[in-house]
Amino acid sequence: MTSRQPTLKLKSQQLNTLINVIKQRGYTPVGPVVREGSLIYDRLNSADELPRGWTDEQDAATFRLKRRSDNAYFGYNVGQHSWKQFLFLPKVKLFTSIKKGKTFEVIPNSPHEIVQNYAFIGVRPCDLQAIKVQDLVFNNGQFTDPLYKTIRKKNFIAVVNCTQAGGTCFCVSMSSGPRAYRGFDLAMTEVLSGDDHFFTVEVGSKSGAEVMSEIPHDIADQTQIETADKLVERAARQMGRSMDVKDIKEILYANLENKSWDDVANRCLTCANCVMVCPTCFCSTVEDITDVTGEHAERWRRWDSCFTMDFAKVFGGNFRPSSKGRYRQWMTHKLATWIDQFGTSGCVGCGRCITWCPVRIDITEEMRTIRSGAR
Amino acid sequence: MAIKKPKVAVFKFASCDGCQLSILDAEDELLIIANAVDIAFFPEASRRMLKGPYDISFVEGSITTPHDVEYIREVRKMSRVLVTIGACATAGGIQALRNWKDIKEFTQIVYAKPEYISALDRSLPISSYVHVDFELQGCPINKYQFIEVMSAFLHRRRPNVSSHSVCIECKTKGNICVLVDKGIPCLGPVTHAGCGALCPSYQRGCYGCYGPMESPNTQSLSKHFIRLGLTGQDVMLAFRGFNAYAEAFRKESDAHEK
Ligand code: SF4
Ligand code: SF4
Ligand code: SF4
Ligand code: SF4
Numbered sequence: 001m002t003s004r005q006p007t008l009k010l011k012s013q014q015l016n017t018l019i020n021v022i023k024q025r026g027y028t029p030v031g032p033v034v035r036e037g038s039l040i041y042d043r044l045n046s047a048d049e050l051p052r053g054w055t056d057e058q059d060a061a062t063f064r065l066k067r068r069s070d071n072a073y074f075g076y077n078v079g080q081h082s083w084k085q086f087l088f089l090p091k092v093k094l095f096t097s098i099k100k101g102k103t104f105e106v107i108p109n110s111p112h113e114i115v116q117n118y119a120f121i122g123v124r125p126c127d128l129q130a131i132k133v134q135d136l137v138f139n140n141g142q143f144t145d146p147l148y149k150t151i152r153k154k155n156f157i158a159v160v161n162c163t164q165a166g167g168t169c170f171c172v173s174m175s176s177g178p179r180a181y182r183g184f185d186l187a188m189t190e191v192l193s194g195d196d197h198f199f200t201v202e203v204g205s206k207s208g209a210e211v212m213s214e215i216p217h218d219i220a221d222q223t224q225i226e227t228a229d230k231l232v233e234r235a236a237r238q239m240g241r242s243m244d245v246k247d248i249k250e251i252l253y254a255n256l257e258n259k260s261w262d263d264v265a266n267r268c269l270t271c272a273n274c275v276m277v278c279p280t281c282f283c284s285t286v287e288d289i290t291d292v293t294g295e296h297a298e299r300w301r302r303w304d305s306c307f308t309m310d311f312a313k314v315f316g317g318n319f320r321p322s323s324k325g326r327y328r329q330w331m332t333h334k335l336a337t338w339i340d341q342f343g344t345s346g347c348v349g350c351g352r353c354i355t356w357c358p359v360r361i362d363i364t365e366e367m368r369t370i371r372s373g374a375r
Numbered sequence: 376m377a378i379k380k381p382k383v384a385v386f387k388f389a390s391c392d393g394c395q396l397s398i399l400d401a402e403d404e405l406l407i408i409a410n411a412v413d414i415a416f417f418p419e420a421s422r423r424m425l426k427g428p429y430d431i432s433f434v435e436g437s438i439t440t441p442h443d444v445e446y447i448r449e450v451r452k453m454s455r456v457l458v459t460i461g462a463c464a465t466a467g468g469i470q471a472l473r474n475w476k477d478i479k480e481f482t483q484i485v486y487a488k489p490e491y492i493s494a495l496d497r498s499l500p501i502s503s504y505v506h507v508d509f510e511l512q513g514c515p516i517n518k519y520q521f522i523e524v525m526s527a528f529l530h531r532r533r534p535n536v537s538s539h540s541v542c543i544e545c546k547t548k549g550n551i552c553v554l555v556d557k558g559i560p561c562l563g564p565v566t567h568a569g570c571g572a573l574c575p576s577y578q579r580g581c582y583g584c585y586g587p588m589e590s591p592n593t594q595s596l597s598k599h600f601i602r603l604g605l606t607g608q609d610v611m612l613a614f615r616g617f618n619a620y621a622e623a624f625r626k627e628s629d630a631h632e633k
Pocket of ligand 4: 273358541542543545546550551552553554555561562563564572575580581
């Protein structure tokens, strides 16, 4: 947008109108919902389905949903799911091939069956940064993943800035939150004060402006803007974790033989949960399958990880057989080699790998150990 | 143009037949399989029993008697490719729990005439006696993985059977982790994929039916189970299930036995 738009104010009762307008414009809204006692991202039909009045308590290897004392719509941070599951599909058929006499015919998978024009509602600033990081991987001009590009082409992104931080959040360290500044259609901040419940809304794109023009709203006044800003500042002071990123790349490169890698390898299960939940991790593998007759073959792509043995298997063996080598690969890629590769950190500080590691391995702790014993 | 169909056999040793039933359960695919291969020997399914050699032999069950030892050697000689299926054939099965006890004591309690029983002192996997070309883990095996292994061998390609953790299957499906979200002890991080994360998909912890994964750190997971409040005895029992005698699980349960 060229000229700066004024900050708008949306009454909380209008949240459902927002979802309806987004739907009418041909998007499939997706957002946080509670299913079987857990926080997930799924199709949203109305604002009533949002986890209103819920919050999350997070620490290494624990996530618990708890009731809040108020009725906030977005009073939690991030759950195990990320938007990655909609943009970089966990498992997707790439093509089918049918034997035709001595040759075969390839039938590409139609993206129309997959692409849903998603509207993401309630994207946290760290996760918005994660989407930008994956854009650099899958659609960087030089290399393009056609499926990713097609799915990303028609997205609507409604960010909700954080007014509280979770026990494993460290976006302040990674400069990715708790406020989003660009790259969204709308960025909202939820304000609950007394009986007043509203969102301040910043418009970040033409589609964002068009959506807002169809919903009754006001222009936010200075007090409302300041109240919202204070809440976001509060979140910034509440970070459950932190990471010193000064010279991080150089420190990691100089410490590839640090003894702490052996220690983390003793604890690491090589289960790959950290990779699966990380919103920026992008590795996949491709599997070719044939049926019993051999007439019909399919190529599938699915998420993979540097923690699996097959990942580094090449002719003649595996070049990363130890857990030490695999954990080190993951962490140094996230925090150091990513910077050389894509010009940004591969970590946005969302804290998922800390919360969802079954044995409490904490990337911020591991980094601190290396830094303190750095040679 | 009559192409000779590959001859396939299915053998059974000490087992519950559950893996063979998983094969029979592949109802939709069974007719296609029967068309593509010659099911030459499969007593559980058919009275037709053709002599070897066989192109692929699938072997269910563990070796528990001297007779088994002789027979598996014969089966090996008759088979171009030998694939073991299930926890019994790949790890000794639930019956391997007797490996920690005195078999003579059992036979005396159970049988009226124990002198007629000739059993080895341990229940062991097929690979303890003969060379095995591929092991398909699981109690019971997954029928789709069975079809995949058969198709792969028929078409001379590598089977797509991942040996990583169950966690990857869980996450790919979008399941929320029961260990982290509910504090339920789950063996998924050290267990071989293949079941499609069946139990976690129904909010249960993984029982380890598919045996150890490729690089199982059972010690670290046990430590966490104890942090969650399990006793050493609980941890011992968790690892002493259908795959109790698989090395990684055996060592871990032994470490917690008083
Ligand atoms: S890391 Fe920051 S932006 Fe992400 S959920 Fe936590 S507070 Fe919000
Ligand atoms: S490395 Fe961990 S904290 Fe960083 S983006 Fe990935 S999951 Fe989030
Ligand atoms: S760091 Fe944690 S989540 Fe990642 S592979 Fe190791 S044990 Fe699994
Ligand atoms: S529920 Fe169990 S198998 Fe699934 S991710 Fe969690 S620990 Fe792994």
